[in-house]
Amino acid sequence: MKEGKTTHFGYQQVPVEEKAGRVAEVFHSVAARYDVMNDLMSGGIHRLWKRFTIELSGARPGQTILDIAGGTGDLTARFSRIVGPEGTVLLADINESMLKVGRDRLLDRGIAGNVFPVQADAQYLPFPDDTFDCVTIAFGLRNVTDKDLALRSMLRTLKPGGRLLVLEFSKPQSKLLEKVYDQYSFRLLPVMGKLVANDADSYRYLAESIRMHPDQETLKQMMEDAGFVDCEYHNMTGGIVALHKGIKP
């Protein structure tokens, strides 16, 4: 009999083939209130983290950009304005509910024409080699079952010289901040999830998945192992979030 491989889902160990389905359940559950909760949980700071990501993307008019785990389309909206009518932005998400919310939200804001929603798995991106000038994944990598596979898939679809930006929760750089952050994540966050989205479990998973995500140096090493060069990261808000950047050689 074949030995079943497991992976983490928050603090639990689950069979590898089950993780994607369980992550999907979480995001189906939170999709409708995702925006409100993001603002509430981060005090609106997630907009600054995303703004910094856009600046470091170096996006230009006419470029082709892939926004993986694009969620409700915050990065896509900004990229759409930057690349202009000659450029293209693909809003990709594995989760149908999140993608629908993102697509509707973009249309409601009049953002269309150069934006195309695609339901896609970051591990097996359904695009030809050397397609994108820039690939971003914001708050999505930690939910991917095989992160190394996903990084290699992103590298494959990037044009030579193209850049990958990974915006993700990371490890706070001060012990005091880490303690405060732990209290917030495990005590306050599930309560907020219960009150606002009526779903404490999903927000408990979000907090746990952040702790299970590789820290700054480990993720940088993973990017280098996948084949990216000139890898670097910027800690934001004391390391609660880090933005990793890598270039396809």
Add this chain to the structure above:
Amino acid sequence: MTDPTFRTGFDAALETAINTALQYDPATRARLQKLDGKVLELDLTSPKMTFCLGVEGERVCLYRHWEGQISTRLSGSAVALVRLLRDSSATPAGVGVGVNGSSALLAELQAIMRDLDIDWEAPLAQLVGDVPAHAVGEALRTLSSWLRDGFSRAPAAAAEAVSEEWRLTPPQAQFEAFAEDLRALSLATERLEARVNLLKEKFSQRGAE
């Protein structure tokens, strides 16, 4: 290195403030459209800070990182840069600002800043109505005019009070008369000294004979 969150927050707040103000000046927004895609880099020496100011349609955008083409690069202190943009008679060399790249963008921005006319009453009118907003606007304009007038006369008034009222320094006319007398005395002393020297020479020559 400072946390990018703070700097990004500062840029975002400043950008929002600029664009909110521009909402109430349609003429400036229309002129900005002509500069669409242009980017100005401001390299401030005090406070030490660099940022890029780009125009996207009718909006002004601030960037900390900009990897595209920069139309014009200005370097100098924040005060000097503001003076250069606000004062039509100011020249880059005159206020100590270095310019690299196209000076046409700088000239256009100077013209835009000179003609900036933000209708501050409009947002207030949306909150409290037209008549109260106009009354507040009038009061603020009067106060602003009074303050501007007061500040322009302040140095002269202070000098007058110090010399005429408190008698801490002599009045200007008295000081000038004293200075004139001093100059005349100095000249007379020099002339006297020259004559004495001349006489000394004559006496020493006769003694030698």
